[in-house]
Amino acid sequence: MENENPGEVFVAFDRVQKSYDGEELVVKDLNLAISKGEFLTMLGPSGSGKTTCLMMLAGFETATYGDILLDGKAINNIPPHKRGIGMVFQNYALFPHMTIGENLAFPLEVRGIDKSEREAKVMNALSMVQMESFAGRRPAQLSGGQQQRVALARALVFEPELVLMDEPLGALDKNLREQMQYEIKHLHDQLGITVVYVTHDQTEALTMSDRIAVFDDGRIQQLASPADLYERPENAFVAQFIGENNKMKGKIESKDGDIVTVRLDDGSAVQSLAISAHETDEKTTLSLRPERVFVVKEGQSFSNCFDAKVEELIYLGDHIRSRLSVCGRNDFIMKVPNSSDNHSMRKGQSIRIGWSEQDCRALDAS
Amino acid sequence: MTQIDGTPNGSDNDHKVNGQMVTVDGTPLKASLKRAERKRTLIAFLLVAPLLTYLLISFIFPIGQMMWRSVDNPQLVSVLPKTLEALQDWDGEGIPDEPVFEALAQELTVASANRTIGRVAVRLNYEISAARGALMRTSRSAEDMEPPYKEAFLDAHRLWNETEFYRIIKREGRPLTASYYVAAFDGTYNEDGEIVMQDENRRIYIDLFIRTFSMSLGITLLTLLLGFPISFLMASLPMRKANLLMIFVLLPFWTSLLVRTTSWIVLLQQQGVINELLIFLGVIGEDGRLGMIYNMTGTIIAMTHILLPFMVLPLYSVMKTIPPSYVRAAKSLGATPWTAFWRIYVPQTLPGIGAGAVLVFIISIGYYITPALVGGQSGQMISNLIAYHMQTSLNWGLAAALGSVLLISVLILYWVYNRLVGADSLKLG
Structure with missing residues (x-):
């Protein structure tokens, strides 16, 4: 799904920098091209600069340096109300003194659309989110999920080509959040709009996005499709931020094509895929997903095999999460699928575990 | 189910006698609940008792006394x-x-x-x-x-x-x-014992009531006009700067009334700072000195200054709770900054405007000391006349009648306000 039409750039950040106090950069040299119809998520911890980027795009913050282009035109000097970008806010920002219908009619009204057309469009937008019967209510009479839908409908009712969403599902409970994720995704597919979505929830990002830009420290750490991001993180931050991850520090001892041998701090040697660390004697952090570690059974062989001791077992239904002591560290996590033959593990037991060198990635040392 | 021990299989916990829920030992559930809550009710009452007593003795009783005195004729x-x-x-x-x-x-x-x-x-x-x-x-x-x-x-x-x-x-x-009330409305009795209006030149009180109400209204509008922008600024500033501004707003509260009044006299009088400055700048001539004190202008200027915090505080407290995302949302939906402000921001400040206006209006309607000091003749309000009848003419009956009229008209205004806007929407802090 990666960038299906790379030629048709709709939104572009060109060397954008942002500082609030003139001393520190919140956004450092941001370059990003978003295609028409794409669902791009800006993912990152709080303070990583993702919301600032969204606010610059919406026009509520000005870029300190660089250009933001919309459909090929620089929009730095266009005020927010002339940009024609739909936006969904974290707290929904439904106008409390207006009914749902009036809320939706507002963007049409300020555009001077006449009453009958306005009403048709409002009902159409409400039916898109299955909220037709709520037009006469006030926002305070609606549940969080319903308010969310109305906010979505309001951002879409004036048919913008670009819709920004600033952590729109942050205030909902888990079940509702998952349901809304699918609904937003479906609306995006159905209407063919471009969506820029900001969240700090990686599951949400993985579920909805065509591409994800992982932000940290004012920079994009990696820009890739969800699968690529999870399977092939390019640096230690991304590996740590997306999904669970066993981090092992060591030094590269030798290199054979793509494969490096890494000597860990306790002396054990691990075969690993060289990603961002290649040179002999270079320090590196190995990244290994817990579900790619296996209990070695008779007749099986892995390029990396170690003795381990079971420290803790947590039963999670579909899998068993086990904390092991291995290679001199006791925070090594292995996810064991819940199948009938895996129930034999006991706390304190000594087992042998292994993983493929293809699943273990040698990243930067940080 | 009255499951009180939490065991999932305690099927014998559902006690019912004659269709009434009872506790484990057979007392009706409602009676038991009442007993359990009685102590809390008692404590709540004891907590308010001192204030209640104080209010009864110092507030409710004197008001009752006053209203009685306005009709008492022994x-x-x-x-x-x-x-x-x-x-x-x-x-x-x-x-x-x-x-x-x-x-x-x-x-x-x-x-x-x-x-x-x-x-x-x-x-x-x-x-x-x-x-x-x-x-x-x-x-x-x-x-x-x-x-x-x-x-x-x-x-x-x-x-x-x-x-x-x-x-x-x-x-x-x-x-x-009823004669005190008749007098309070500039009425008198004619030869047949009917109530008629006083001669034109002997009417005082109705004009004074009208003047009091219109001055209060003017002061309320002025405080709103001056208070809205400053509240808006404070609500959008960071906490530290907002607090500094708040100190300036509250300054009139902390200054002695006499100091404040004297400063106004120094500034506004015929030979005062402002007149001298205007003459120096050539805006007015020597014979065109403005009379800005000891008249209605003086009263309005001084009272607006004193009552401004009562407008700013509720406005600020309401504006602080309005997230900036509303105006942003309006702009993102295509509203110009002015439309976003007028159609989205201002309606949400209405509870604050209402609370501030009611506070300022009610306080200024009964204001006494400032009009007495800087009001001269034309800046007098009804409360000054009440004080005159209390202290100088010793016609307490008439003073009581005037006071009651004032009290009742404020209550009526409050009732009207409540019907129009709703008292629940008042936000006083």
């Missing part, structure tokens, strides 16, 4: 009971007959001896001037009067020759009177 009833009885037979035309004067002579003699005549004299003087003199003089000689008393009285003072005087005595010889 003077004539207690001192001249027989005269009043004799006056019942009088038809209200001409001069009453001998029995009235006989009773009057007796009672005036007694009243003069035990010094209760003063109260009656003062009371009647409210209704007709010279009544005090007539009664005091006549009562001193009442002892020596010989029948026929009628002649003696008619000789004693010219008032005794006027039918009007007897009508007044008869009218005010009832334990309750």
